[in-house]
Amino acid sequence: MSAGHTAVTTVGAAADEPVISCETPQDECGVRDVLDRLGDKWSVYVVVELASGVLRFKELQRRIHGGISQRMLTLTVRRLERDGLVKRTVYPTIPPQVEYELTEMGHSLTHLVKALADWSIAHRPAITAARASYDETQDVSAP
Amino acid sequence: MSAGHTAVTTVGAAADEPVISCETPQDECGVRDVLDRLGDKWSVYVVVELASGVLRFKELQRRIHGGISQRMLTLTVRRLERDGLVKRTVYPTIPPQVEYELTEMGHSLTHLVKALADWSIAHRPAITAARASYDETQDVSAP
DNA sequence: CAGGATCCCCGAAGATACTG
DNA sequence: CAGTATCTTCGGGGATCCTG
Numbered sequence: 348m349s350a351g352h353t354a355v356t357t358v359g360a361a362a363d364e365p366v367i368s369c370e371t372p373q374d375e376c377g378v379r380d381v382l383d384r385l386g387d388k389w390s391v392y393v394v395v396e397l398a399s400g401v402l403r404f405k406e407l408q409r410r411i412h413g414g415i416s417q418r419m420l421t422l423t424v425r426r427l428e429r430d431g432l433v434k435r436t437v438y439p440t441i442p443p444q445v446e447y448e449l450t451e452m453g454h455s456l457t458h459l460v461k462a463l464a465d466w467s468i469a470h471r472p473a474i475t476a477a478r479a480s481y482d483e484t485q486d487v488s489a490p
Numbered sequence: 491m492s493a494g495h496t497a498v499t500t501v502g503a504a505a506d507e508p509v510i511s512c513e514t515p516q517d518e519c520g521v522r523d524v525l526d527r528l529g530d531k532w533s534v535y536v537v538v539e540l541a542s543g544v545l546r547f548k549e550l551q552r553r554i555h556g557g558i559s560q561r562m563l564t565l566t567v568r569r570l571e572r573d574g575l576v577k578r579t580v581y582p583t584i585p586p587q588v589e590y591e592l593t594e595m596g597h598s599l600t601h602l603v604k605a606l607a608d609w610s611i612a613h614r615p616a617i618t619a620a621r622a623s624y625d626e627t628q629d630v631s632a633p
Numbered sequence: 634c635a636g637g638a639t640c641c642c643c644g645a646a647g648a649t650a651c652t653g
Numbered sequence: 654c655a656g657t658a659t660c661t662t663c664g665g666g667g668a669t670c671c672t673g
Contacts, residue, residue: 377607377610377611377614378534378538378603378606378607378610379534380610380614380617381606381607381609381610382528382529382534382606385525385529386525386528386529386530387529387665387666388665388666389666391521391522391525395521403634403635404634404635404636405634405635414667415666416666416667416668417635417636417637418636418637418638418666418667418668419665419666419667420636421635421636421637422665422666428624429620429621429624429625430617430620430621431616431617431619431620431621431623431624437635440634441634441673442634442635443634443635443636443673444634444635445634445635445636452613452616452617452620455609455613456609459605459606459609460521462602462605463521463524463525463602464521464524466524466598466599466602467521467523467524470595470598471523473574473595474523474573474574474595476574477572477573477574477595478572478573478574480574481571481572481574482572530645530646531645531646532646546654546655547654547655547656548654548655558646559646559647559648560655560656560657561646561647561648561656561657561658562645562646562647564655564656564657565645565646580655583654584653584654585654585655586653586654586655586656587654587655588654588655588656
C-alpha cells in the first residue's frame with residue numbers, strides 16, 4: 348500500500364489487523380443481506396417498535412413517527428414476516444384484528460439494532476464535528 | 491427453540507423488558523443516523539474494503555465487486571469522509587494519487603459491520619428456510 | 634380495521650464524456 | 654489517475670380509492 352511515499356502516517360488504527368475477514372466476496376460476508384433488510388426506510392422502525400411488545404397494524408402505524416403509509420407498513424411487515432423476523436397473527440374477527448410480534452430471530456436482531464443505536468449516539472458528536480469541519484474546509488460561503 | 495436466547499447482561503426478549511430504550515423518538519434512537527450512512531448501496535462495501543488497509547481510488551473501485559461507478563464511489567467516499575469515517579490523502583503528484591483509509595471512528599464502525607455479518611451468516615439458513623416456508627404457504631403455483 | 638390495487642413522483646444510481 | 658458534469662433510467666415510496 349504505502350509505496351515509499353511521504354505517508355502522512357497512520358491514524359493509530361492498525362490496518363494490518365483486519366476486523367473483517369471477507370473470505371467470500373461474492374456474498375459480501377453476508378453484510379449485504381442484513382443491510383438490504385434493514386437498509387430500507389422502515390424496517391428498522393418496525394423492529395424497534397415491535398421490540399417492546401406485540402402490536403396491531405394500526406397501532407404499529409401510529410407509533411412509527413414520520414408517518415409510514417399503510418402500503419409501506421404492509422410491504423415492510425410482509426417482508427419481515429417472510430424472512431421469519433416477524434410473526435403475524437390474524438384473528439378472524441369482525442373487524443379483523445392482526446397482531447405483529449418479533450420472532451426470536453427478530454429479537455436477536457434487536458440487539459444489533461441497539462448496538463447500532465449505541466454506536467450512533469456515542470459518535471454523533473464526533474460526526475457532527477467532522478461534518479462541520481469538512482463543510483468549513485470546503486467553504487461554501489464563497490459565491 | 492424457546493429458551494435458546496442467550497441473555498447477555500440485562501437484555502432479554504421479554505416484551506415488557508425493552509432491549510431498545512427509545513427515549514428520543516424524534517431521533518429514532520439515532521439508529522436512523524447510522525442506517526442512513528450504511529443503508530445506501532455502497533458505503534458498507536467501501537468500509538469493508540478499507541477495513542483491511544489503505545487503498546487508492548482505482549484499486550478501491552476494482553475491489554468492490556458488483557462494479558461501482560466512479561461517480562458513486564466518489565459520492566460514497568466523499569460522504570464517508572465528511573462524516574469523519576474515512577480519511578482522504580491527496581498526493582500532488584502526476585498522475586494524481588489519492589489514498590483512502592478508515593479513521594479510528596471508521597474502524598470502530600467496522601466492528602458493527604462485522605457483527606452484522608456474523609448475525610447474517612448465523613441466521614441465513616433460518617431466513618432461507620423461513621422464506622421457503624412462507625412462499626410455500628402463499629402458493630404462487632396456482633395460475 | 635387491515636390491506637389490496639393504482640397512479641405518480643422524486644431521488645438514488647448508472648452511463649458517458651470531459652478535465653486537471 | 655482521480656475526479657467533475659450532464660443526462661437518463663429505475664424503482665422505492667407516497668397518496669388515494671376500494672374491499673372483505
